[in-house]
Amino acid sequence: MDGHTHHPHGGGAGGGVWEVLLPAAAVALLAGGYLLLAHRARARRPALGWGRWRTVSFLAGCAVLAVALLPPVAPFAHEDFRGHMAQHMLIGMYAPLALVLGAPVTLLLRTLPTDRARRLTGLLHSRPVRLVAHPVPALVLSTGTLAVLYFTPLYNATMDRPLLHWLMHAHFLLSGCLFAWVIAGPDPAPSRPGVPARLVVLGVAVAAHATISQLMYGGFLIDVHAPILQVRGGAEIMYYGGDIAELLLAVALVASWRPVRHRRRAAVRPAAAS
Incomplete structure (x- = not known):
């Protein structure tokens, strides 16, 4: 920690315009692509349709992403x-x-031609995806890398180099999606363990976030060129903001929990009816 502050990179007005237009266009394409696929899913299988709340959730995620990447x-x-x-x-x-x-993966599988859907399914069950899509590697990629970012000169380098800065954003988004998917995502995951194991991993994530934020607040190991008050404020945002996000993730996980005996009963009922 020190008394220096970073200023927006990108230089002139042209760079500033592109720093607004490119993220806005990317988020708009993401939202528009999802809406198009949802329309195709409803048109292809009207009886099955596509969940309205899933669409609302995805668009809300796009809105949050736009808020994060755009002024102010x-x-x-x-x-x-x-x-x-x-x-x-x-x-x-x-x-x-x-x-x-x-x-989004389920939506894509519903709208792709059969041969492409099979390729995507095969990719999801490939060895590299199965390795990364386990909660422990996902935890390391999403939470473990925070120590590398803030306890080494890497964060300061991202503030001085626009390419590294955008790569940092991409890592945050992709690793966050990976962790949310393997912990509580409705899309199928190839190597997802049971709910109790995922709750344990989520608990480790909570503890890791708390530890990193407390070290940051106390000034231990931290390598961030910013005033002390800013660093402590950032640590508080990480501590409380991370707790709320992980609580929401836990709610999503528990809401999707179907105990084994309930699944067995659901399987027995059709057989009994027949």
Whole structure:
């Protein structure tokens, strides 16, 4: 920690315009693509349709992503570490949960031609995906890398290099989506363990977030070029914002829990009826 602050990179007005237009266009394409697929799913199988709340959830995730990447949050994130941490929470925890609850993989499988849907299913069950899609590697990629970011010079490097900065955003979003998917996503996951095991992993994530934020608040191991008050404010945002996001993730996980005996009863009822 020190007394230096970072200023928005990108230089002139042209760079500033593109820093607004490109994220806005990307989020608009993401939302528009989902709406198009949802329309196709309803048109292809009207009786089955597509869940309205899934669409609402995905669009809410796009809205959160837009808030994080556009003014006033984005400029504030360049100038103040507290803004960076708020942006990190939105991109890496809140937007991913809403996006994942929209079940985009299931939607894609419903709308793709049969041969392409089979290829996608095969990809989901491939060895690399099965390895990454386990809760423990997902935890390391989403939460474990925070220590690398804030306890090494990496964070300061991302503030000085636009490409690294956008790669950091991409990592936050993708690793956050991965973790939300394997913990509580409605889409099928190839190597997802039972709910109790996932709750344990989620508990480890809560403890890891708390530990990193407390070390940050106390100034231990932290390597961030920002005023002390900003770093402490950012640590508080990580601590409380992370708790709320992980509580929402736990609610989503428990809401999807179907105990074994209930699944067995559901399987027996049709047989008994026949």
